[in-house]
Structure formats: structure tokens, C-alpha cells
Amino acid sequence: MKHDFDRIIDRKNTLCIKHDPAARGMPADVLPLWVADMDFAAPPCVVDALVERSRHGIFGYSNINGEYFDILRDWFLRRHGWRVEREWLLLTPGVVNAVYLAVRALTAPGDGVIVMQPVYYPFAASVRDTGRKLVVSELAIGADGRYEADMADFEAKIAENGVKAFILCSPHNPGGRVWTRGELKRMGDICLRHGVTVIADEIHQDIVFGGRRHAVFADVDPAFASIAVTCTAPSKTFNLAGLQLSNIFAADGGLRRRLEAECRSAGMSQPGVMGIVSCMAAYAGGEEWLAELLAYLDGNISFLEGALGKLAPRVRLMRPEGTYLAWLDFRGLGMSAGQLDSFVANRAKLWLNSGYTFGESGTGFMRLNAACPRSILEEAADRLCAAVAEQG
Numbered sequence: 022m023k024h025d026f027d028r029i030i031d032r033k034n035t036l037c038i039k040h041d042p043a044a045r046g047m048p049a050d051v052l053p054l055w056v057a058d059m060d061f062a063a064p065p066c067v068v069d070a071l072v073e074r075s076r077h078g079i080f081g082y083s084n085i086n087g088e089y090f091d092i093l094r095d096w097f098l099r100r101h102g103w104r105v106e107r108e109w110l111l112l113t114p115g116v117v118n119a120v121y122l123a124v125r126a127l128t129a130p131g132d133g134v135i136v137m138q139p140v141y142y143p144f145a146a147s148v149r150d151t152g153r154k155l156v157v158s159e160l161a162i163g164a165d166g167r168y169e170a171d172m173a174d175f176e177a178k179i180a181e182n183g184v185k186a187f188i189l190c191s192p193h194n195p196g197g198r199v200w201t202r203g204e205l206k207r208m209g210d211i212c213l214r215h216g217v218t219v220i221a222d223e224i225h226q227d228i229v230f231g232g233r234r235h236a237v238f239a240d241v242d243p244a245f246a247s248i249a250v251t252c253t254a255p256s257k258t259f260n261l262a263g264l265q266l267s268n269i270f271a272a273d274g275g276l277r278r279r280l281e282a283e284c285r286s287a288g289m290s291q292p293g294v295m296g297i298v299s300c301m302a303a304y305a306g307g308e309e310w311l312a313e314l315l316a317y318l319d320g321n322i323s324f325l326e327g328a329l330g331k332l333a334p335r336v337r338l339m340r341p342e343g344t345y346l347a348w349l350d351f352r353g354l355g356m357s358a359g360q361l362d363s364f365v366a367n368r369a370k371l372w373l374n375s376g377y378t379f380g381e382s383g384t385g386f387m388r389l390n391a392a393c394p395r396s397i398l399e400e401a402a403d404r405l406c407a408a409v410a411e412q413g
């Protein structure tokens with residue numbers, strides 16, 4: 022490998038939230054494997070572009086240009102076979118921001134908005150915080166141990182609750198599913214039948230393993246483009262979350278105008294220049310780095326699967342098809358949610374995301390972020406195995 026993903030980079034005192042346990046009431050000696058950013062440096066081409074731009078010294082109001090869009094268009098075509106047009110694009114300072122914005126723009130207070138839980142916790146928050154009605158369709162764990170959508174329940178909940186929007190997580194956080202075209206087609210057909218707009222959060226779209234290919238929801242069927250808002254960003258792929266830039270696409274003019282009006286009413290203006298510079302550099306020159314990253318992450322997950330295999334059935338890992346997030350099922354330990362939180366933080370000395378924050382059905386699970394040097398993961402596995410063994 023040309024890039025050294027084994028290198029441990031000290032992130033303390035860099036204003037990073039992941040490595041600041043005191044700020045969130047965690048013991049000082051926990052290994053931080055929670056929030057979804059990576060402990061790897063961004064690709065050298067991105068760092069170089071940011072340094073060069075910094076040296077210029079003037080950081081005034083900035084905006085994207087034709088070259089920015091060309092780079093984006095080539096990326097989505099090359100990586101996902103998806104052809105985007107300039108007028109579909111809208112920039113926001115993050116995908117969570119875009120999800121909130123879309124919920125407000127495309128539904129009215131009191132409207133039903135459906136999510137498939139367990140799922141990335143800001144989805145439910147965006148529905149509640151904006152005074153919409155949260156409707157939940159639970160994912161089921163299939164015979165292969167992976168999450169699957171309950172299509173009959175999904176459609177029934179939509180019909181019963183007059184649902185107006187569906188927030189889709191694809192690939193799925195925390196379960197790591199890379200939804201197949203067939204699954205997305207079924208979800209989309211249901212939404213079309215019931216006049217439901219789909220807010221597709223595809224932020225993890227570049228991180229897929231085992232020869233899988235991410236399917237862009239809006240591109241699965243020509244009819245889906247008219248009901249979809251596709252949320253993308255270079256931030257998960259290239260570790261740029263702190264630069265706060267996401268690319269949101271809506272092919273339908275009506276949806277787009279409502280989103281644009283919402284941006285105006287929120288007082289949004291130009292994007293940050295470092296976000297623009299990093300996005301261009303990453304999508305134009307980061308592909309070789311990304312290939313190595315994916316191989317390294319796949320290796321990390323295989324390591325974890327092997328190391329934790331002996332803990333079954335007390336602890337089981339749901340191997341992700343995409344994302345660098347591992348969903349761990351601790352239900353075999355028979356602990357309450359509070360006991361499990363304490364066990365993981367105080368006995369295993371790990372800082373993970375509590376499963377119940379992803380929805381009630383996440384109770385008994387924990388999410389582990391595997392995007393770190395392998396030696397950190399080895400330490401994490403040792404700590405967890407020792408704590409479980411002590412537990413008897």
C-alpha cells in the first residue's frame with residue numbers, strides 16, 4: 022500500500038469531538054470508536070490543495086464554478102453510473118442539515134414521515150424537531166443475520182398514517198446493508214403508489230465491500246427521479262466532515278424550488294471555500310487513495326469478525342456490506358440498556374454508540390466505528406474479549 026493507514030495520529034487538542042471523552046462524561050481511558058469519522062489523514066491531494074489555498078491568505082465569500090460541477094458529474098458517473106445535471110445541484114453545509122431542510126420543505130407540520138429503524142438517529146430527530154409525526158417501520162433480521170425491510174409493514178404504515186416523506190438510509194447506518202436494486206425498487210414503487218417523497222441519504226455510497234455496487238435510489242427507475250432528493254457528500258469517503266459541504270440533487274423542478282425556498286428562508290448563502298476546495302481535490306484525485314482505504318477497511322472488518330467470533334452467542338457482529346460501522350449484538354449478555362452502557366464504557370473501556378439511540382429496536386446493540394489503525398482495533402477486541410470473559 023502506498024498510503025499508511027496503520028499510522029496512529031494523535032487527534033487530541035485538535036478540537037475533534039471523537040477523542041474528547043471528558044466533554045461527554047466518558048471515562049478518560051476509553052478507546053473512542055463512536056462518531057462516524059475516521060482516524061486516518063485525508064488523501065495527500067486534498068491536504069495539499071487545502072495548504073495551497075491557505076497560503077493564498079484571503080478567505081472571502083466563495084462559490085462553486087463549472088469545473089466543480091464537471092468533477093462532480095464525472096465522479097457520480099464513474100463510481101455509480103449516475104448522470105447528474107448542473108441544475109439539479111444544491112449545496113448545504115452537511116447532510117443532516119439537508120435532511121432537516123428537506124423535511125421542512127417537502128412536508129407540513131403534523132405530516133407523517135417514515136423511517137426504517139434502527140437507523141441513524143438524526144432522522145427521527147429531524148421529524149420530531151420540525152413538528153412532523155414520526156412513523157417507524159422496523160427492519161427485520163433475516164435468516165442470513167442481516168437487516169431487511171418489511172415491505173408489507175412499510176406500505177401499511179404509509180397508508181395508515183398518510184405519510185408524505187420517507188427518509189432512506191442507503192447504504193444503511195448502523196446495519197451496513199447495501200440495499201440491492203431490487204429492494205430499492207420495491208421501496209420506491211410503494212412510495213410512488215402513495216405519493217411519498219424520498220429523502221435518500223446516500224452519504225456512505227462510496228464505502229461498499231465485496232464487489233457490491235451501490236445503487237443510487239433516484240436512478241433505480243426513471244420514475245424515482247421525480248420523487249427523490251439525493252443527499253451526498255465527500256465527507257465520509259475522504260474524512261472531511263469538519264469541512265461541512267454536501268452535494269444535494271433533485272431532478273424534479275418542483276421539489277428543487279421548494280428546497281431552494283427553504284434554503285433562502287433559513288438564511289443560507291455561500292458555501293465555505295475549504296469545503297469546495299477539498300471536494301474538488303478529493304473527487305478529482307482521491308480515487309487511488311480510496312481503493313486502498315476500502316481494502317484496509319475490509320481487512321479491519323475481517324479482523325474484527327475473526328477476533329470477536331469466539332464471543333458468540335453472547336456478542337455477535339453484523340458484518341457490514343458497506344460503511345465502516347460494525348453493529349454488535351450484545352443481547353446474549355442479558356443486560357439492561359443502562360447495564361450495557363456501563364459494561365462497555367467502564368469494563369471494556371470502549372466508547373461506542375448505544376444502539377437504542379438508533380431507535381427502540383436498537384436496544385441491546387452497540388455501533389463500533391472500525392475506521393482506525395488496525396492496532397487500535399486489536400486493542401479494542403482484546404478489551405472486549407477480556408470484559409466478556411470476566412463477565413462469565
Ligand SMILES: Cc1ncc(COP(=O)(O)O)c(C=O)c1O
Pocket residue numbers: 056057114115116117118141190194222224225254256262267
Ligand atoms: C447516514 C448518515 N447521514 C449523515 C451523516 C452526517 O452527515 P453530515 O456530517 O454531512 O451532516 C452521517 C454521519 O455519521 C451518517 O451516517
